[in-house]
Amino acid sequence: MIDDKFLKSIKNLPPFPATVQKVSALISDPDFSMMDLVGVIEYDQAITANILKMCNSAYFGVRHKISNLRQAVSYLGRENIVRVVNAAGTSRYYKKAEGYYIDEAAKLWEHSVGVALMTQILSRKIYGREDNKLFTAGLLHDIGKVVLGEFVHESFQEIMGLVTDHGYSFLEAEEEVIGINHAQLGGEIAVLWKFPREIRDAIAYHHRPDLMEEGDDAIPWLIYLSDQACLMMGIGGGVDGLAYRGLGEVIDKFNLRQKDFEESIVLLLKDLEKAKELVDLVESESKG
Amino acid sequence: MKVAGNIDDVLITHALGSCIGVTVYDPKVKVGGLLHYMLPDSNLDLNKAKKTPAMFADTGIPLLFKSCYKLGAEKKRMIVKVAGGASILDDANYFRIGQKNITALKKIFWKNNVLIDGEDTGQNYNRTVHLDIATGKVVVKNSGGVYIEL
Ligand SMILES: [Fe+2]
Ligand SMILES: [Fe+2]
Numbered sequence: 001m002i003d004d005k006f007l008k009s010i011k012n013l014p015p016f017p018a019t020v021q022k023v024s025a026l027i028s029d030p031d032f033s034m035m036d037l038v039g040v041i042e043y044d045q046a047i048t049a050n051i052l053k054m055c056n057s058a059y060f061g062v063r064h065k066i067s068n069l070r071q072a073v074s075y076l077g078r079e080n081i082v083r084v085v086n087a088a089g090t091s092r093y094y095k096k097a098e099g100y101y102i103d104e105a106a107k108l109w110e111h112s113v114g115v116a117l118m119t120q121i122l123s124r125k126i127y128g129r130e131d132n133k134l135f136t137a138g139l140l141h142d143i144g145k146v147v148l149g150e151f152v153h154e155s156f157q158e159i160m161g162l163v164t165d166h167g168y169s170f171l172e173a174e175e176e177v178i179g180i181n182h183a184q185l186g187g188e189i190a191v192l193w194k195f196p197r198e199i200r201d202a203i204a205y206h207h208r209p210d211l212m213e214e215g216d217d218a219i220p221w222l223i224y225l226s227d228q229a230c231l232m233m234g235i236g237g238g239v240d241g242l243a244y245r246g247l248g249e250v251i252d253k254f255n256l257r258q259k260d261f262e263e264s265i266v267l268l269l270k271d272l273e274k275a276k277e278l279v280d281l282v283e284s285e286s287k288g
Numbered sequence: 289m290k291v292a293g294n295i296d297d298v299l300i301t302h303a304l305g306s307c308i309g310v311t312v313y314d315p316k317v318k319v320g321g322l323l324h325y326m327l328p329d330s331n332l333d334l335n336k337a338k339k340t341p342a343m344f345a346d347t348g349i350p351l352l353f354k355s356c357y358k359l360g361a362e363k364k365r366m367i368v369k370v371a372g373g374a375s376i377l378d379d380a381n382y383f384r385i386g387q388k389n390i391t392a393l394k395k396i397f398w399k400n401n402v403l404i405d406g407e408d409t410g411q412n413y414n415r416t417v418h419l420d421i422a423t424g425k426v427v428v429k430n431s432g433g434v435y436i437e438l
Contacts, residue, residue: 107303160432169377228376232385233326234305234414239431241413242305242374248381259332261383266333269326269343 003179009147010185013093016193019044020089027078037073041085050088050281057277059117060084082132087113090139091281093146108146109282111236112139117271118226121264126222126254134222137202140195141223144186144203145238151178156239163243170240171207183207207244225250229265235272289342289352291321293359295422302416303431304372306386308345308393308409309417311369312352313424314361320421323352327385328392345392368397369406369438371417371428386410406438 022040026032042048048069055072056065060083062075076084094109116138120130152159155177162173174181187204202219205212206227209220224247231242250256272279290299299322301309313320323342330337330344341347353363370393375386390409397404406426408415414431426438 164432167377228383231376232306232383234303234307237303237305237414237431239414239433241431242376242386243412244376246376246379246382248378251382258383262327262332262385265327265385266336266343270336 005151006147006180006185006188009150010189010192013147013189013192016195017044017047017089017092019047020085021194023085024082027082034070034073037081038070041073042069046092047085047088050091051084053281054084054087054277057275059271059275059278079130079132083116083135086132086136086139087116087278087281090143093143094282106279106282107236107238108142109236110279111230111238112142113275113278114230114233114235114268114272115139115141115223115226117275118229118264118268119222121267121271122222122225122254125260125264126256133198134202134219136195137199137219137223138226140186140190140199141203141206141227142182142186143189144182144184147189148174148178148180148182148185160239168243169207169245170243171245181207208247210247210249221250221253225254229261229268233265233269235268289321289323289348289355291319291352291355291359292421293317293319297421299419299421300416304374304415304417306372306374306389308370308372308389309415310349310352310393311417311419311426312356312361313367313419313421313426314356314365315367315424316362316365317360318421318424319356319359319361320419320424321352321356322417322419323348325349325389328388345389345396349393349396363402366402367405367424368402369426370404371408371415371426371438373409374412374414375410377412408436408438 019041026037051072055076060076060080064075066072066075091109094105116135119134119138123131123134158177159173162168162176163170171181183204183206187200190200190203198219201215202223205220206223209217209224212220292299295318301322301324307324307326310323325345325348326343328345330347337344337347341351373386373390408428416429418427427435428438429435
């Protein structure tokens with residue numbers, strides 16, 4: 001059972017912007033109208049401002065210069081709108097991230113964008129198509145760290161000690177010292193924010209998809225693998241470093257070779273450059 | 289990759305993960321360079337390697353040395369230090385990018401008679417590397433906040 005103090009803390013988080021859910025609902029109707037969509041979004045100024053910061057990003061490949069919301073909605077296309085709106089809505093939580101995991105919130109956000117981008121690359125490689133559910137789950141997978149950071153200040157040395165001297169993974173050390181890990185806590189946040197079950201599971205099991213008992217585990221495994229790639233490449237790397245379990249079964253599960261993985265990493269590094277505007281949504285204090 | 293011959297410069301690379309940071313330094317002319325490569329072998333994507341040779345060990349390392357020669361450094365005086373190549377836990381049957389990055393580097397150095405003067409590789413934490421061009425001092429900070437000089 002989840003401890004009261006965590007429940008309290010996640011209830012203090014600002015609610016997930018309703019605009020994002022409204023957009024997803026609208027867009028899932030094949031005959032959605034552009035004007036309805038603009039109407040829903042423009043009502044939310046913070047999200048609109050973020051969308052305008054991102055929409056000219058090379059990652060979305062729009063040839064026209066976009067300067068207002070109406071153009072953004074008509075040029076980006078259905079799939080990209082979902083991504084942009086999710087990034088615009090999610091990034092605000094990372095602005096407030098603090099605590100032991102990251103010296104700056106911007107790094108955790110960069111990591112989250114990296115994971116979201118990698119899910120699309122792997123999904124194309126494995127299934128031959130992209131998938132926005134994965135993108136959304138990627139942006140949110142470490143949201144538990146934003147909250148857990150607050151509880152860790154004093155126990156940080158203890159967590160590090162278990163990792164360095166006793167062979168614990170970071171996840172296991174969090175559980176041992178604080179009583180919950182950032183993946184479980186993130187799953188609870190997703191419940192509170194009324195995300196569908198598959199997103200919740202993807203967050204809750206992103207370091208141990210092998211422990212999932214029921215439901216489709218493909219999304220958690222893909223988030224897991226994307227996360228591992230970002231950890232290895234140091235994308236938004238934090239104090240937890242690479243101290244997570246490598247689960248060899250992922251190789252057979254998706255029938256991947258070392259070469260596939262490395263090729264995907266090259267694509268990820270390219271996409272991260274193209275998606276600079278997404279990464280920059282959460283400004284870093286000292287970029288170097 | 290960065291190279292410098294100005295004593296006011298400090299070259300820095302952040303969060304290496306499984307990637308490797310290689311520093312070279314010629315104390316006589318005070319010229320140094322820092323390479324941050326990501327993957328062991330450029331055969332993976334020759335086009336990419338042409339555009340960004342610093343991404344791979346086998347294209348990045350020669351480029352690092354050559355760029356320092358251009359600034360007056362000489363191979364026989366070069367001090368070479370390496371950091372990074374961290375691994376995920378229990379990666380025996382896994383994607384071992386860190387291990388492969390270390391092996392690639394050692395092979396290249398062995399073939400070219402380059403000795404490593406200081407090394408902090410492996411383990412499972414992130415590292416940040418600083419090279420001070422005035423002194424040649426190389427400091428590695430790991431993600432637990434510990435500083436070591438190589
Ligand atoms: Fe995580
Ligand atoms: Fe992560």
